[in-house]
Amino acid sequence: MSRLMFYIIVGLLMVVGIATSVQRHVQFEIPWLPGEQRQVWEIEAGINFTAQGGPVQVDLALPSHQAGYRVLTENTASSGYGLAYQADELGRTARWTIREAAGSQTLYYSVQMLVSDDARSPAQTPPDVVTTPWERPYDTAASQLIEQAWARSANNATFARELIRDINGERQEENARLLLSQENPAALVVRLLNQAGVQAREISGLLLEDGRRRQTLSSWIQVFDESGEEWAIFHPLTGEQGKPDNLLLWETGGRAVLEVQGGTNSRVTFSMMTHDQPASAAVRNHYSEDTLLNFSIHSLPLEEQALFQTILLIPIGALMVVFLRVLVGIKTSGTFMPVLIALAFIQTSLPTGLIGFLLIVAVGLIIRNYLSYLNLLLVARVSAVIITVIAIISIFTVLAYRMGLSAGLTITFFPMIILAWTIERMSILWEEEGPKQVLIQGGGSLITAILAYLAMNNPWVRHITFNFLGVQLILMALILLLGNYTGYRLLELRRFKPITDDEKPS
Amino acid sequence: MSWLKNWTWPTRLRDKGIIGMNRRNIRYIGRYNSRRLYPLVDDKLKTKLLAQQYGITSPELIGTVTTQFGVKHIGEMLTGHAGFVIKPAKGSGGKGILVIEKVEDNVFIKPSGAQLSLTDIERHVSNILSGLYSLGGSPDVAVIETLINFDESLMDYTYEGVPDIRVIVFKGYPVMAMMRLSTAASDGKANLHQGAVGVGLNIATGAALRAVQFDRPCFSHPDTGHDLASLVVPQWETLLNLAAGCYEMTGLGYLGTDMVLDRKHGPMLLELNARPGLAIQMTNGEGLRRRLDLIERQPDGVPAKQRVAFAQHHFARQSELVDSDSVENSDTSSTGA
Numbered sequence: 001m002s003r004l005m006f007y008i009i010v011g012l013l014m015v016v017g018i019a020t021s022v023q024r025h026v027q028f029e030i031p032w033l034p035g036e037q038r039q040v041w042e043i044e045a046g047i048n049f050t051a052q053g054g055p056v057q058v059d060l061a062l063p064s065h066q067a068g069y070r071v072l073t074e075n076t077a078s079s080g081y082g083l084a085y086q087a088d089e090l091g092r093t094a095r096w097t098i099r100e101a102a103g104s105q106t107l108y109y110s111v112q113m114l115v116s117d118d119a120r121s122p123a124q125t126p127p128d129v130v131t132t133p134w135e136r137p138y139d140t141a142a143s144q145l146i147e148q149a150w151a152r153s154a155n156n157a158t159f160a161r162e163l164i165r166d167i168n169g170e171r172q173e174e175n176a177r178l179l180l181s182q183e184n185p186a187a188l189v190v191r192l193l194n195q196a197g198v199q200a201r202e203i204s205g206l207l208l209e210d211g212r213r214r215q216t217l218s219s220w221i222q223v224f225d226e227s228g229e230e231w232a233i234f235h236p237l238t239g240e241q242g243k244p245d246n247l248l249l250w251e252t253g254g255r256a257v258l259e260v261q262g263g264t265n266s267r268v269t270f271s272m273m274t275h276d277q278p279a280s281a282a283v284r285n286h287y288s289e290d291t292l293l294n295f296s297i298h299s300l301p302l303e304e305q306a307l308f309q310t311i312l313l314i315p316i317g318a319l320m321v322v323f324l325r326v327l328v329g330i331k332t333s334g335t336f337m338p339v340l341i342a343l344a345f346i347q348t349s350l351p352t353g354l355i356g357f358l359l360i361v362a363v364g365l366i367i368r369n370y371l372s373y374l375n376l377l378l379v380a381r382v383s384a385v386i387i388t389v390i391a392i393i394s395i396f397t398v399l400a401y402r403m404g405l406s407a408g409l410t411i412t413f414f415p416m417i418i419l420a421w422t423i424e425r426m427s428i429l430w431e432e433e434g435p436k437q438v439l440i441q442g443g444g445s446l447i448t449a450i451l452a453y454l455a456m457n458n459p460w461v462r463h464i465t466f467n468f469l470g471v472q473l474i475l476m477a478l479i480l481l482l483g484n485y486t487g488y489r490l491l492e493l494r495r496f497k498p499i500t501d502d503e504k505p506s
Numbered sequence: 507m508s509w510l511k512n513w514t515w516p517t518r519l520r521d522k523g524i525i526g527m528n529r530r531n532i533r534y535i536g537r538y539n540s541r542r543l544y545p546l547v548d549d550k551l552k553t554k555l556l557a558q559q560y561g562i563t564s565p566e567l568i569g570t571v572t573t574q575f576g577v578k579h580i581g582e583m584l585t586g587h588a589g590f591v592i593k594p595a596k597g598s599g600g601k602g603i604l605v606i607e608k609v610e611d612n613v614f615i616k617p618s619g620a621q622l623s624l625t626d627i628e629r630h631v632s633n634i635l636s637g638l639y640s641l642g643g644s645p646d647v648a649v650i651e652t653l654i655n656f657d658e659s660l661m662d663y664t665y666e667g668v669p670d671i672r673v674i675v676f677k678g679y680p681v682m683a684m685m686r687l688s689t690a691a692s693d694g695k696a697n698l699h700q701g702a703v704g705v706g707l708n709i710a711t712g713a714a715l716r717a718v719q720f721d722r723p724c725f726s727h728p729d730t731g732h733d734l735a736s737l738v739v740p741q742w743e744t745l746l747n748l749a750a751g752c753y754e755m756t757g758l759g760y761l762g763t764d765m766v767l768d769r770k771h772g773p774m775l776l777e778l779n780a781r782p783g784l785a786i787q788m789t790n791g792e793g794l795r796r797r798l799d800l801i802e803r804q805p806d807g808v809p810a811k812q813r814v815a816f817a818q819h820h821f822a823r824q825s826e827l828v829d830s831d832s833v834e835n836s837d838t839s840s841t842g843a
Contacts, residue, residue, distance in 0.1 A: 378636035486529040
C-alpha cells in the first residue's frame with residue numbers, strides 16, 4: 001500500500017470522526033465538556049413469562065414523581081403488544097395486551113429518573129383499613145402482640161416501629177413466630193397495623209446501585225399518621241424509619257407490582273445505571289431517537305450500555321500503551337496487560353487496586369518460585385499459578401472482610417488469568433535476567449497501567465468516548481499515525497547519550 | 507538541571523546517524539524482511555539445516571529432542587561428548603541456552619563452575635519442549651550441538667563464555683560489526699544487556715574500534731583486565747564473506763548474523779536474527795543510518811565477494827582505543843588492505 005493511500009485513510013478517519021462528533025454536538029446539543037451535570041438514573045425493568053397460547057394481559061406498576069426523583073422519560077419495548085398507560089389515585093400502571101402469544105415472552109420498560117432535591121411526591125391517599133379476622137389460635141397471638149406494642153408507643157409511627165421489632169428483632173417471642181408461619185414479615189406487620197386501626201400498606205422500592213443487573217424490588221412498610229396526611233417508611237425487618245437516599249419507590253399503592261393473565265412463570269427484574277447528563281440535555285434526549293443518524297450507544301438497552309461504557313474506554317487505554325511504548329519506550333510485561341489492570345483499577349479505585357496488585361504479584365512470585373522446584377510442565381505450572389492467584393484473592397478478600405475493609409472486596413475484579421501469566425513471565429525474567437529487569441518491566445507495566453487508568457477514569461474522557469462514537473475513529477487514526485512514527489523514543493535519548501558526548505576520546 | 511545531563515537531543519542523535527527502535531522496525535525490518543522468511547531464522551534447527559545446504563559452516567549437531575518422552579534418553583545422547591550446548595530452536599535473546607563445558611562423573615559443569623545433575627539437564631530440556639523460552643510460548647524443540655572450541659587468540663578477551671561476532675548484513679552488505687565478550691556479570695553469556703562487553707569492529711580489518719559495557723565506554727575487559735585495543739579478529743575476510751552469504755541463504759534484507767571462531771573450523775555461523783538490536787551502534791560509536799543509506803543506493807545482484815570489498819572500502823574507520831600516534835600507523839596499513 002502506498003504512503004499516499006495510508007494518509008488518505010488516516011485523513012478520512014479523522015474527517016469522518018470529527019464530522020460525526022460535530023454533528024452529534026450540533027444536532028443533539030451534547031456539550032463537549034461534561035459541564036453542569038445532573039445525575040440521571042436509567043432503570044430498565046425486564047418482564048419475563050411463558051405465554052400459554054391465548055390472550056395475555058400484563059400489568060406493571062410504574063414509578064411516579066417522588067421525593068428526590070423526577071420521572072424524565074419512559075420507553076417500552078414490546079413487539080406486537082398493545083400498550084396503555086393508566087393512572088389512578090394509587091399510582092400508575094402500564095398494561096400490555098395481546099390476543100395470542102405462546103412461548104417465552106420478554107417485555108421491557110425503561111425509565112429515566114432525574115435526581116433532584118426539590119422533587120416532591122404527589123399527595124398520597126391513605127389506604128382503607130382492611131381487617132381480615134384471624135383464625136384460632138392466631139387471633140390471641142395477634143391481639144397480644146398489638147397490645148404489647150401499643151402500650152410501649154406514643155403514636156402510629158412508634159407503634160409501627162415497636163411492632164416490627166417485636167416481630168423480627170431480638171424481642172421476637174412465641175406469638176410472633178406463630179404468626180410468621182402464616183404471613184411474611186412485611187405483610188404480617190401491615191395486617192397487624194390495620195387490625196389496630198392504623199392506615200398502612202406494603203409498598204415496593206428499588207435500591208439504586210450503579211451498574212447492577214437482575215435486581216428485584218424490596219418490600220417496605222408505609223405508615224400514615226393519625227390525620228392520614230403525613231406518612232413514614234419503615235424497613236420491614238429492622239424497623240428503621242425513613243427512606244434511604246438511594247431508594248426509589250416503585251409501587252406505592254399497595255398493589256401487586258406485576259400481574260400477568262394468560263402466562264406463567266412471570267417475573268420482573270431490574271437493571272440500572274447512573275450517568276451524569278448536562279442539565280439541558282437531560283430534559284430532551286429522546287425525541288429524535290428513531291432517526292438512523294442518531295448513531296448512539298444510548299439507543300441500546302441499558303445492560304449493553306453499561307457494558308459499552310467500559311468497552312469504549314479500552315481504545316483510550318490502547319492509545320496510552322501505544323504512546324508509552326512508541327514515543328516514550330517504556331518496557332511492559334505483556335503488551336496490553338496494563339490496560340486490563342487499568343480496567344480493574346477503575347472497579348477497585350487506584351490505591352486499593354495498586355495494593356491488591358502488588359500483594360497478588362508478590363505472593364504469587366514467592367509461590368511460583370517454589371513451583372519451579374517441582375519440575376512441572378509449562379501448562380501445568382501456569383495452571384497451578386492460576387489456582388494460586390485465585391487462592392490469594394480469596395484469602396485477601398476474606399481477610400479484608402474480617403477486618404472490615406470493604407475496599408478489599410473489590411480485589412476480585414482483577415483478571416486472574418492475566419495475573420497468572422504476569423507472575424509466570426516475571427518469575428522467568430527474575431531467573432534469567434535478575435530482579436532488576438523484573439523491577440524495570442514490572443514498574444513499566446504499573447506506570448503504564450496507572451497512566452491508562454488516569455486517562456480512562458477522567459470524567460471528560462468518559463463523557464467524550466461515551467457520547468461521541470466518532471471519537472473512536474479519531475483514536476484509530478491517531479494509533480495508525482503513531483504506528484508510522486520512525487523518530488526516536490524518549491528513553492532512547494538517554495540510551496544513546498554516550499555516543500553523542502565522546503566525540504573526542506581523551 | 508543535573509538530571510538532564512544523562513539526556514541528549516534528538517537532533518544530535520540524528521546528526522550522528524543513530525537509528526531508533528521505531529525506525530528500525532518500520533523502515534528496515536518492516537520493509538526488507540518479509541514475514542514469511544522469519545521461520546528460517548527464528549527456528550535455529552531450520553537455520554542450521556539451511557546453512558549446511560548452502561555450505562555455510564556451523565557447529566556440529568549432536569541431536570534434537572522433540573518429545574517429552576525423548577527427554578528420558580538425553581543421557582544416552584550426551585555420553586561421549588565433553589562439552590555441549592542445549593538451546594531452544596525457537597528461543598530469542600539468548601534465552602534458554604545452557605552451556606556445559608565439561609562432564610565429570612555424570613556431573614555437568616557450566617563455564618561458571620556451577621554443577622548440574624542429569625535431572626537438572628532433563629528439566630531444562632523439558633522446559634524448552636514445553637515452550638518456556640520460545641517466542642509466544644509455543645511448543646519447541648531442543649537442539650543440542652557441540653561446544654565450540656574457540657580460537658585461542660581470543661581467549662584473553664573473554665571470561666567463561668564464547669565470544670561471538672555480530673555482523674549486521676544489509677541487502678547482503680556487511681555494514682557494521684561487533685564482538686561480544688562475556689563477563690562475570692553476564693554469567694558467561696554474550697548478551698550486552700546482561701552485562702557482556704561489546705567491542706565495535708572495523709569492517710575493513712576486524713580490529714577493535716571502541717568498547718562498551720552497559721552502554722558506557724570501557725577500555726579493558728572488566729574481569730581479565732586485558733587491554734581491548736589489541737583485539738583483532740583473525741580470518742576476518744572469511745567471516746565477512748560467510749556473513750554476506752547469509753543474505754542469499756535467507757533472503758532477509760536486514761539481518762543480524764552471529765558468528766564464532768572455532769579453533770579448527772574457523773568462522774562458523776551460530777545463529778541468525780531477523781530483528782537485530784541497536785546496541786551495535788553504541789559499540790561502534792556511530793549510527794547505522796549513513797551506511798544503510800549508502801547501501802540502499804547500491805544496485806541489486808552484486809556477488810558476495812564484491813559486496814564485502816565494497817563494505818571494507820567504504821566503512822573503514824580508526825580505532826578510538828589506541829592513542830593518536832599508533833592510530834596513524836595502523837591506519838595507513840589498514841587502508842592498504
